[in-house]
Amino acid sequence: xxxxxxxxxxxxxxxxxxxxxxxxxxxxxxxxxxxxxxxxxxxxxxxxxxxxxxxxxxxxxxxxxxxxxxxxxxxxxxxxxxxxxxxxxxxxxxxxxxxxxxxxxxxxxxxxxxxxxxxxxxxxxxxxxxxxxxxxxxxxxxxxxxxxxxxxxxxxxxxxxxxxxxx
Numbered sequence: 001x002x003x004x005x006x007x008x009x010x011x012x013x014x015x016x017x018x019x020x021x022x023x024x025x026x027x028x029x030x031x032x033x034x035x036x037x038x039x040x041x042x043x044x045x046x047x048x049x050x051x052x053x054x055x056x057x058x059x060x061x062x063x064x065x066x067x068x069x070x071x072x073x074x075x076x077x078x079x080x081x082x083x084x085x086x087x088x089x090x091x092x093x094x095x096x097x098x099x100x101x102x103x104x105x106x107x108x109x110x111x112x113x114x115x116x117x118x119x120x121x122x123x124x125x126x127x128x129x130x131x132x133x134x135x136x137x138x139x140x141x142x143x144x145x146x147x148x149x150x151x152x153x154x155x156x157x158x159x160x161x162x163x164x165x166x167x
Contacts, residue, residue, distance in 0.1 A: 054160055057102045061157040064093045068150045075139060080130050087123050091116065094149075097156075106156045115152055118145040 067090045074083035094116050098107045106112070122142045128134040 054102050054163075057097075057100050058157055058160050060093065060097055060100065061103075061153050061160070064090060064097065064153050065150055065157070067093065068146050068153075072143060072146055075143065080126060084123065084126050084130060087119065087126065091119050091123065094119065097153075102160065103156060106159060111152060115145070115149045119149065122146075 067086055071083050071086045071090065074080070074086060097103055098112065098116070100107070122145055125134065125137050126142070129137045
């Protein structure tokens with residue numbers, strides 16, 4: 001600087017400029033660090049949501065298995081009307097499970113579809129027995145269909161439970 005421009009005010013101005021540039025550099029580094037942290041947080045939240053959805057899927061499968069047990073108990077005690085209502089509930093649960101994204105790879109097969117079809121037939125047959133259109137029903141076959149369905153659902157549940165997850 002020329003001698004005439006050397007003054008305390010100019011020195012403070014020059015010093016302030018350097019401090020401002022340094023502050024901008026620190027701010028840039030902090031903003032970049034915050035951005036990285038927010039990206040990591042977003043990834044962790046997405047993984048947590050995926051795991052929560054998988055736990056809910058397991059819960060739905062457990063609920064369906066519990067419903068099957070209730071139906072079998074009602075049939076055993078000849079409470080056919082209640083069994084029919086629970087079978088309809090079960091069918092609803094199975095259809096919901098079928099369209100669950102976490103379970104598509106398991107439910108998108110012929111065995112699962114056959115289980116739903118068998119349940120639908122069993123519902124119709126039990127309904128016909130209750131209203132008197134049919135005289136009898138093969139309760140052994142109905143129970144076998146329910147057991148097949150319970151086995152299929154238990155396999156799905158275990159596949160989800162013991163699947164490796166990135167956490």
